[in-house]
Amino acid sequence: MNLEQQLKLQAWVDGELPEAEARQMAAFVQGQSEAQTLVGELRITKGFLAGNEPEAKLPESGDFYWSKIQRAIEQEEKVAARAPGASWTFAWRRLMAPISGVALIAFLSVLSFNVFRQQSVDDGANLLVEVENLSEDIGSISYRSQSENMFVVYLYKKDVQEAENDPIAEPVDDTFLQ
Amino acid sequence: MATQPEKPDVPDEKLVRRAQRGDMVAFEVLVGRHRDKIYARAFSMMRNEDEAVDLSQEAWVKGWQRLKQFQGESSFVTWMTRIVINLCLDQLRKQKRQRAESIEHLEEELGGVERQMPTVTVNPTAGLERTELRARIDRALNLLSYEHRTVLILHEFEDLEYKEIAKRMQCSIGTVMSRLFYARRKMANLMASYKREELS
Numbered sequence: 001m002n003l004e005q006q007l008k009l010q011a012w013v014d015g016e017l018p019e020a021e022a023r024q025m026a027a028f029v030q031g032q033s034e035a036q037t038l039v040g041e042l043r044i045t046k047g048f049l050a051g052n053e054p055e056a057k058l059p060e061s062g063d064f065y066w067s068k069i070q071r072a073i074e075q076e077e078k079v080a081a082r083a084p085g086a087s088w089t090f091a092w093r094r095l096m097a098p099i100s101g102v103a104l105i106a107f108l109s110v111l112s113f114n115v116f117r118q119q120s121v122d123d124g125a126n127l128l129v130e131v132e133n134l135s136e137d138i139g140s141i142s143y144r145s146q147s148e149n150m151f152v153v154y155l156y157k158k159d160v161q162e163a164e165n166d167p168i169a170e171p172v173d174d175t176f177l178q
Numbered sequence: 179m180a181t182q183p184e185k186p187d188v189p190d191e192k193l194v195r196r197a198q199r200g201d202m203v204a205f206e207v208l209v210g211r212h213r214d215k216i217y218a219r220a221f222s223m224m225r226n227e228d229e230a231v232d233l234s235q236e237a238w239v240k241g242w243q244r245l246k247q248f249q250g251e252s253s254f255v256t257w258m259t260r261i262v263i264n265l266c267l268d269q270l271r272k273q274k275r276q277r278a279e280s281i282e283h284l285e286e287e288l289g290g291v292e293r294q295m296p297t298v299t300v301n302p303t304a305g306l307e308r309t310e311l312r313a314r315i316d317r318a319l320n321l322l323s324y325e326h327r328t329v330l331i332l333h334e335f336e337d338l339e340y341k342e343i344a345k346r347m348q349c350s351i352g353t354v355m356s357r358l359f360y361a362r363r364k365m366a367n368l369m370a371s372y373k374r375e376e377l378s
Contacts, residue, residue: 003293007359010355011355016339040297041297041298048301048311048315052311054222054313054319056214056218058234065235069235073243076243
């Protein structure tokens with residue numbers, strides 16, 4: 001007999017086979033001495049185990065055993081009594097965590113949109129920028145690099161520079177706009 | 179509570195109803211009545227006194243917490259036994275994950291040894307007194323792997339069907355069938371060897 005047949009035989013002994021299969025198995029066992037021997041062993045084993053579970057006595061006093069159970073129950077109940085507040089806070093945090101996340105993303109999106117929009121406005125303004133110099137004594141020369149995002153203004157004293165005919169020889173001030 | 183409130187005439191059902199309403203004294207009586215049985219089930223599965231005490235206590239705590247869910251479809255002690263079995267199975271699974279599987283253990287799982295054993299044809303327990311029979315069964319159970327022992331206990335002592343055992347042990351019905359088969363074969367041969375010891 002192979003293992004599959006042996007397991008089926010056991011299922012038959014245990015009354016786990018459907019009726020039709022159980023009938024087939026009964027017929028099979030009748031003509032098979034090996035199967036009959038195995039069925040005999042399975043029935044002997046089932047027989048001596050039935051109702052003979054080993055007994056075990058608690059190795060400590062009943063009072064001590066109960067006192068530990070009672071203490072554990074009381075401790076659990078204290079935790080449970082605190083739990084409603086804690087669980088409310090926990091539930092609130094659980095609710096707020098995704099909302100906070102969404103709010104943060106929305107805030108960053110709006111912020112970055114405004115920054116870029118401001119930058120593009122600034123870029124446009126840079127293109128149009130003009131240095132208006134109202135001073136009669138000081139002249140100015142401006143330089144702008146779009147690729148470097150840089151705007152430089154040189155200021156010079158008109159009388160000195162114009163006299164020397166060299167406007168960038170002694171700049172009095174320069175400003176970098178980046 | 180120092181003194182055990184004995185209420186021998188009060189049936190379990192009544193005590194359970196009182197405990198369900200929060201009567202701790204009623205629950206204490208139930209614990210006193212069934213503590214040995216619940217402990218014995220934990221011990222038969224764990225084979226360790228300390229673990230059995232801890233798990234049986236945990237079962238009683240869980241029993242108290244879930245008492246409102248107990249509808250009385252089975253007896254209270256059966257319900258409590260199922261709780262302790264589940265706790266033991268969880269604990270055994272944790273232990274199994276922690277220990278490396280030996281080749282011998284794998285052999286046993288596959289039935290390499292059990293399949294070679296001679297078939298027992300004469301009842302090796304015939305004529306034994308019940309106490310001696312139980313002692314021998316206990317001795318033999320101790321030598322089974324926890325998988326074989328557990329499936330045998332759940333089938334023979336808890337009367338669970340293959341399907342229910344598979345669900346509780348989180349394995350297939352086929353695995354339950356083979357484990358039960360090998361467990362029985364080994365059990366029969368161990369009992370036969372004890373008989374031979376006695377005669378020699």
